[in-house]
Amino acid sequence: MLTFTSKQDFCAWLSQFQHPNLTPDWAAAPGLVTVAASGQFKIELPFAAHSVVQELKAWIAEQQASGQVAGFAYDVVVKPKAMQTKVANPIKGVKNVIAVTSAKGGVGKSTTAANLALAIAACGAKVGLLDADIYGPSVPMMFAQLNAKPQVRDNKWMQPVMAHGIATQSIGYLVDQSDATIWRGPMASKALAQLLNETEWPDLDYLVIDMPPGTGDIQLTLAQQIPVTGAVIVTTPQDLALADARKGAAMFDKVEVPVVGLVENMSYHICSHCGGKEHIFGVGGAQTLASEYGLSLLAQVPLHLHVREDIDAGKPTVVARPDSEHSAIYLDLAERICASLYWHGSAKPDPISFTVVD
Known part of the structure; x- marks a missing residue:
């Protein structure tokens, strides 16, 4: 013994x-x-x-x-650790920033970001979700907070909207749902910086940022001015989506932001009647792309009616159906991402505390 x-x-x-x-x-x-x-x-x-x-x-x-x-x-x-990043400017109260990007719209990036944030919280961490899609914010609808308005402290610090146990922020909370946000790139980038830095985040282990699609001004602002710990690229097996995902991977490589890996969303379709699988958008595309760039294929998420229904109802699948196959996939994805950030990065030293003796 x-x-x-x-x-x-x-x-x-x-x-x-x-x-x-x-x-x-x-x-x-x-x-x-x-x-x-x-x-x-x-x-x-x-x-x-x-x-x-x-x-x-x-x-x-x-x-x-x-x-x-x-x-x-x-x-x-x-007890998640804060990891070192290329950009030194810290976000008050935030240890790690995970950017969820797609480089192309319509691949389920926002749904993935919402379920990922909730899954990380279910794995024992304190989590926030920032909706960085200035032109098409999704978080208010995905979290059933269409009428939410952030409180403001001292006429400066916006308070995040708490939903399903995580702190959320979105331009959708500040702009009427029926209004169109018509801003040029620099204005949109400035709005993102304000949402990020003028929100009084609680102490967070991870802040998940739901990025707008593309590789333009907002993406470059995030990569060059915000301490992103790692990026996750969402794609589908379809060749058209993979072509844009390549651009996203190349962009993050150029600005020296580590890409944790790829999520192949809508990897296959599960028939709600017979449970059979159909590869509607093709097979093996994300695995090929991952091999091409030396990245990990973090998850293959099937397309299912319930995922869409849950998002439209304002209760993403991880909280709506915690025992479902999809929730298990998101929980595994969350843990893989957080583990990869730690083992492949360098932890910041813990802050030194002093005791003052009179």
């Missing part, structure tokens, strides 16, 4: 637990395991991780029940 005489021994044993979102020697990462004066081990997972927490607890319980290790006290918590 194993007993642990040091933290190093414990970490070496703990690293025997393996998961697709962990590295081989994951427990040895700085600050991940600490030992209290009482001898209790504390395991802090530095990214949003629901399945890792559940499976790790089950593994430890099994090891203890089988008598392979002596009993010990421990706790597992999710």
Whole structure:
């Protein structure tokens, strides 16, 4: 029966637990395991991780029940770390920024961004969602907040609209739904900067930004002036969508924003009557693109009537049908993205606190 005489021994044993979102020697990462004066081990997972927490607890319980290790006290918590970015300007209260982009409209980017944000929250993190589509905001409808108006503190700081447990902000909250936003590129970029920096975000582990389609002024503003931790490109298997996704990948490469990977949305259709699969938009396109650019294919999300119905009802699938196949896909996607940001990036040092003694 194993007993642990040091933290190093414990970490070496703990690293025997393996998961697709962990590295081989994951427990040895700085600050991940600490030992209290009482001898209790504390395991802090530095990214949003629901399945890792559940499976790790089950593994430890099994090891203890089988008598392979002596009993010990421990706790597992999710405590996402802030990661280093090329742009140094921090957003107050925000640790990490995930840009969800498509370079082409009509591929389900906003639906993906909404469900991704909710899935990250379900994985144990504090999350916000910024609707950066100045010309066609979707968040107010997707979250059933068509009549919401942000409160303003001190005539400057807009308060985000809370919906389904996450903080949201959108130009759609500020402009009447029947009005058209007719702005040139620089004006739209300025509006995005104001929405981002003049919103009083609560302490967030992740801010998901639903980008407008394309590779124009707003996208460049985001990439060059905002500390984006990583970008996720949404496409469909269709050749036309993939051609534009290539432009998006090339743009982020030029401005040195890391692309976490691709999401192939509408990967196939699930018949609501027989459950059969039809590859309406083609097969294998996103995998080919991922291989071409050395990216990960993060998820293949099927097209289903329920996803559209849930969004139109203002309750995205992750909260409307938490036990569904689609919710499982989004939860896995969320954890893969957050894990990739941590393992492939560099964590910022924790802020130093001082105690003033009179």
